[in-house]
Amino acid sequence: MPPLRAGVIGLGVGKSHAEGYHQSPHSTLVAICDSNPQRLAEYAQKYQLPASACFSDYQTMLAQSQLDIVSVCLPNALHAPATIAAHQAGAHVLCEKPLAINAAEAQAMLDAAQRSQRHLMVCYNYRYRADSQWLYHVVHSGQLGQIYHVSASWRRETGIPGWGLFADQAMSGGGALIDLGVHVLDLALWLLDFPAVKTASGQTRALFGPRRRKMWLPPGQTPPPFEVEDGAVGFLRLASGASMFLQATWGEHTLPLEDHMRVELQGTEGSAILDIPNYRKEDTLRLYTEIEHQAVTITPSVRWDAPAYQHIGLVLDVVEKLAQGVKPTTDGQQGLTAVRVLDALYESARKGQEIQLD
Ligand SMILES: NC(=O)c1ccc[n+]([C@@H]2O[C@H](COP(=O)([O-])OP(=O)(O)OC[C@H]3O[C@@H](n4cnc5c(N)ncnc54)[C@H](O)[C@@H]3O)[C@@H](O)[C@H]2O)c1
Numbered sequence: 001m002p003p004l005r006a007g008v009i010g011l012g013v014g015k016s017h018a019e020g021y022h023q024s025p026h027s028t029l030v031a032i033c034d035s036n037p038q039r040l041a042e043y044a045q046k047y048q049l050p051a052s053a054c055f056s057d058y059q060t061m062l063a064q065s066q067l068d069i070v071s072v073c074l075p076n077a078l079h080a081p082a083t084i085a086a087h088q089a090g091a092h093v094l095c096e097k098p099l100a101i102n103a104a105e106a107q108a109m110l111d112a113a114q115r116s117q118r119h120l121m122v123c124y125n126y127r128y129r130a131d132s133q134w135l136y137h138v139v140h141s142g143q144l145g146q147i148y149h150v151s152a153s154w155r156r157e158t159g160i161p162g163w164g165l166f167a168d169q170a171m172s173g174g175g176a177l178i179d180l181g182v183h184v185l186d187l188a189l190w191l192l193d194f195p196a197v198k199t200a201s202g203q204t205r206a207l208f209g210p211r212r213r214k215m216w217l218p219p220g221q222t223p224p225p226f227e228v229e230d231g232a233v234g235f236l237r238l239a240s241g242a243s244m245f246l247q248a249t250w251g252e253h254t255l256p257l258e259d260h261m262r263v264e265l266q267g268t269e270g271s272a273i274l275d276i277p278n279y280r281k282e283d284t285l286r287l288y289t290e291i292e293h294q295a296v297t298i299t300p301s302v303r304w305d306a307p308a309y310q311h312i313g314l315v316l317d318v319v320e321k322l323a324q325g326v327k328p329t330t331d332g333q334q335g336l337t338a339v340r341v342l343d344a345l346y347e348s349a350r351k352g353q354e355i356q357l358d
Pocket of ligand 1: 010033034039058073075096179
């Protein structure tokens with residue numbers, strides 16, 4: 001089978017997708033698209049792409065490039081239209097997170113994938129950390145027993161994006177919850193094999209962004225209006241009887257420059273913590289259990305095999321599975337599940353009451 005013809009739309013985080021397609025023996029990067037001409041020129045040069053492979057408009061790229069797979073790495077509100085267009089052009093799509101700004105758009109994307117008989121996948125790169133993968137196997141081996149509670153958070157001391165469209169409600173669909181919270185929500189749901197979520201209760205706040213505090217602001221730039229939340233908490237009841245606590249902040253008073261992801265699973269035979277301060281790779285795991293009736297702490301250290309790490313690892317995996325005709329692991333249905341939960345948390349925050357999910 002010839003290598004898949006790959007294209008990338010949006011070259012912010014999309015640059016890592018481009019690198020993955022470039023590295024994989026199963027794909028060739030044949031087209032890139034960005035409305036920013038400097039970015040486009042930078043990556044055209046890096047990957048030695050001719051002018052005919054570089055586009056400022058994704059519809060033109062899709063019409064002219066006969067792509068097998070497209071990465072959609074645009075602001076959140078553009079995920080749905082670009083993905084649907086790519087499916088209509090006959091391509092598989094790897095879409096950045098969150099899949100969409102609401103469940104109706106995510107469902108329309110899945111419908112388009114089904115109509116075109118192509119795969120829709122979501123870029124949940126944190127599943128591809130070696131420690132996340134190891135924890136997944138621990139949970140699935142049953143060593144923690146029955147999981148009865150999960151606590152998942154991503155919290156930043158200073159991290160309110162002062163550029164781009166992140167603070168624009170219409171373009172992003174929300175703030176810290178949809179941006180950071182969706183990653184740890186996905187990790188938690190993935191570790192539990194996507195249990196049904198029965199109810200969601202959420203609360204959001206915007207306490208720092210409106211005052212331009214705790215903001216990453218490129219020098220000389222005026223921040224856009226701040227329309228979204230900079231912090232959120234959520235509580236989910238799962239059909240299994242387990243509970244889940246969720247927290248996401250772009251800014252709060254804590255350790256200077258702290259940027260902290262954490263997923264804690266409590267089970268009847270053991271608890272496990274994935275604790276990732278400042279993206280570190282070492283010493284991120286703890287297991288608590290009993291051996292011979294003694295409470296013990298286990299400190300696993302897992303091996304990291306480059307380059308299968310995060311975005312590039314995810315792209316390599318996706319392309320290899322497609323080349324082998326195997327169903328990719330990060331599927332669009334899981335992306336829709338997370339967006340449904342986010343919708344319910346935002347609705348709960350607006351109404352001040354718990355929301356039932358179907
Ligand atoms: N998986 C992750 O860890 C991760 C990390 C960062 C961002 N993201 C997601 O990736 C998406 C993009 O975020 P980003 O940080 O790369 O943003 P960004 O603003 O840095 O980059 C977006 C790029 O898209 C281009 N663009 C915007 N509208 C366009 C259009 N209509 N046509 C062509 N190009 C257009 C912009 O010029 C820009 O270069 C978001 O959905 C975000 O949530 C995911």
